[in-house]
Amino acid sequence: MNTLLASTLTWSAGYFGGFVTHPGAFVAVERPLLAKDLLVVGARAGGTHHFRNHTALFAQGELGTRWGATKGPFVEGFAGVGLEQRWLAGSVYVESDTGVRRTVDFGRPGLRLSGALGAGWAADSRVFGRAEGWITWVGFRRSVPGIGLSVGATFGGKS
Numbered sequence: 001m002n003t004l005l006a007s008t009l010t011w012s013a014g015y016f017g018g019f020v021t022h023p024g025a026f027v028a029v030e031r032p033l034l035a036k037d038l039l040v041v042g043a044r045a046g047g048t049h050h051f052r053n054h055t056a057l058f059a060q061g062e063l064g065t066r067w068g069a070t071k072g073p074f075v076e077g078f079a080g081v082g083l084e085q086r087w088l089a090g091s092v093y094v095e096s097d098t099g100v101r102r103t104v105d106f107g108r109p110g111l112r113l114s115g116a117l118g119a120g121w122a123a124d125s126r127v128f129g130r131a132e133g134w135i136t137w138v139g140f141r142r143s144v145p146g147i148g149l150s151v152g153a154t155f156g157g158k159s
Contacts, residue, residue: 008031008157009156010030010126011027011154012026012027012029012030012044012152012154012155013025013026013027013028013152014026014151014152014153015149015150015151015152016148016149017048017150018048018056018147019050019147019148022048023049024048024049025046026044026045026046026047026150026152027044027045027046028044028045029042030043030062030064038065038066040062040063040066040078041061041062041063042064043061043062044059044060044080045057045058045059045060046058048148050089051089052089053088053089054086054087054089055087055089056085057084057085058082058083058084058085058112059082059083060081060082060083060112060114061081061082062078062079062114063078063080064076064077064079065077068122069122070122071122071123073122074120074121076116076128076130077116077117077118078114078115078118078130079115079116080112080114080115080116080134081111081112081114082112082114083109083110084109084111084136085107085108085110086107086110086136086144087105087107088105092104108139109138110137110139111136111137112134112136113134113135114132114133114135115132115133115134116130116133116150117130118130125153125154125155126153126154127153128153128154129150129151130151131147131148132146132147132148132149132150133146
């Protein structure tokens with residue numbers, strides 16, 4: 001394995017709550033492009049479940065920055081673009097020639113744009129909290145905005 005890549009690649013995991021109360025989770029990987037995390041590139045995947053409404057899964061690429069001490073407090077910001085797929089939690093019905101019939105829900109894909117601001121503490125690993133906002137376009141003229149909270153930890157690479 002390339003030791004340069006192994007020493008700078010970090011993994012994150014944690015809670016992701018859409019609208020804070022829709023529970024979910026995420027996993028992410030990131031790599032600094034500039035010294036001291038001034039420019040960070042990464043990928044994140046996760047999802048949320050809104051009880052009796054819908055389930056959503058997303059995958060996105062992210063570009064961000066982190067300011068602070070190598071050990072101690074830091075602040076960070078990320079912007080992302082990716083895909084989101086939503087499935088309804090209930091039955092789906094469509095009109096047909098003979099009336100209304102029940103059908104399989106294949107979900108609704110959408111383009112997801114997001115932004116996040118957060119803070120945390122770096123030691124041997126990093127713990128962080130981020131406030132997030134996003135908008136998902138699920139049709140030509142339809143978009144779904146969202147706000148959420150991520151709380152997690154980062155492991156591996158350099159702290």
